[in-house]
Amino acid sequence: GQNIDQPTEMTATEGAIVQINCTYQTSGFNGLFWYQQHAGEAPTFLSYNVLDGLEEKGRFSSFLSRSKGYSYLLLKELQMKDSASYLCAVRHNAGKSTFGDGTTLTVKP
Amino acid sequence: DTGVSQNPRHKITKRGQNVTFRCDPISEHNRLYWYRQTLGQGPEFLTYFQNEAQLEKSRLLSDRFSAERPKGSFSTLEIQRTEQGDSAMYLCASSWTGGRSSGNTIYFGEGSWLTVV
Numbered sequence: 343g344q345n346i347d348q349p350t351e352m353t354a355t356e357g358a359i360v361q362i363n364c365t366y367q368t369s370g371f372n373g374l375f376w377y378q379q380h381a382g383e384a385p386t387f388l389s390y391n392v393l394d395g396l397e398e399k400g401r402f403s404s405f406l407s408r409s410k411g412y413s414y415l416l417l418k419e420l421q422m423k424d425s426a427s428y429l430c431a432v433r434h435n436a437g438k439s440t441f442g443d444g445t446t447l448t449v450k451p
Numbered sequence: 452d453t454g455v456s457q458n459p460r461h462k463i464t465k466r467g468q469n470v471t472f473r474c475d476p477i478s479e480h481n482r483l484y485w486y487r488q489t490l491g492q493g494p495e496f497l498t499y500f501q502n503e504a505q506l507e508k509s510r511l512l513s514d515r516f517s518a519e520r521p522k523g524s525f526s527t528l529e530i531q532r533t534e535q536g537d538s539a540m541y542l543c544a545s546s547w548t549g550g551r552s553s554g555n556t557i558y559f560g561e562g563s564w565l566t567v568v
Binding site for chain 1: 501558559
C-alpha cells in the first residue's frame with residue numbers, strides 16, 4: 343500500500359526557519375513533490391526531487407533520501423504569507439501521485 | 452494562457468442527480484489529471500490522460516464516475532447518481548511531457564467544489 347506521513351500542524355515565528363518532514367513507504371517511486379496550498383485554493387508546485395540531495399530555490403529548499411524514504415522542506419526567512427498547508431506527494435509513475443494529508447504551518451509575528 | 456481552468460467552481464446538487472465538471476488545461480500540456488480532495492486531507496488521484504488516451508484509473512473511480520478527453524484538449528468528469536460522500540473539491544491538473552523538465556511540474560486548477568445535499 344501507500345503510506346505518506348507528515349506532521350499535522352507546525353507553528354513558527356516570522357523570520358525564522360522551519361523544516362517540514364515527510365516519510366513515505368510506497369510501491370513505485372519516481373520522484374517526490376512538495377506543494378503549497380492556501381485554504382480554499384489549489385495546490386501550487388514548490389519542488390520536485392528525484393535524486394538524493396538538497397535542491398535549493400530561493401527561500402525554499404527540499405531534501406530527499408530515497409534509501410531512508412525521507413524528505414523535508416526547509417523554509418527560511420519565514421513570512422506571514424507562508425502560512426499554508428504543505429503537501430508532500432510521491433510520484434509513482436508517469437501519471438499517478440499519492441499525497442500526504444499536508445502540514446498546516448502557522449507563522450506568527 | 453492563464454493556467455488550468457475549471458468550471459463550474461461551485462456546484463450544489465441533490466442526491467441522485469448527475470453533475471459534470473469541465474477542465475481546460477494549459478494549452479500545450481499533453482497530460483491531464485483529475486484528483487479529489489476533502490477537508491483536511493491531501494488530494495486523491497482519480498485518473499489521468501496522455502493526450503486523449505485515459506492511461507490509468509483509480510479504484511476510487513467507481514462506475515458512477517467517468518472522465519473523457521475526446522480531442523486531447525479539455526476534459527470532463529461526470530458523476531452519475533451523486534451521493535453525499537461525493538461532496539469534495541475536484542481538482543484538475545496538467546503537465547507537459549517532453550524536454551528536460553518533462554512532466555515534473557504539474558499545474559493545478561482552482562478546483563470545482565461539489566456539495567451533494
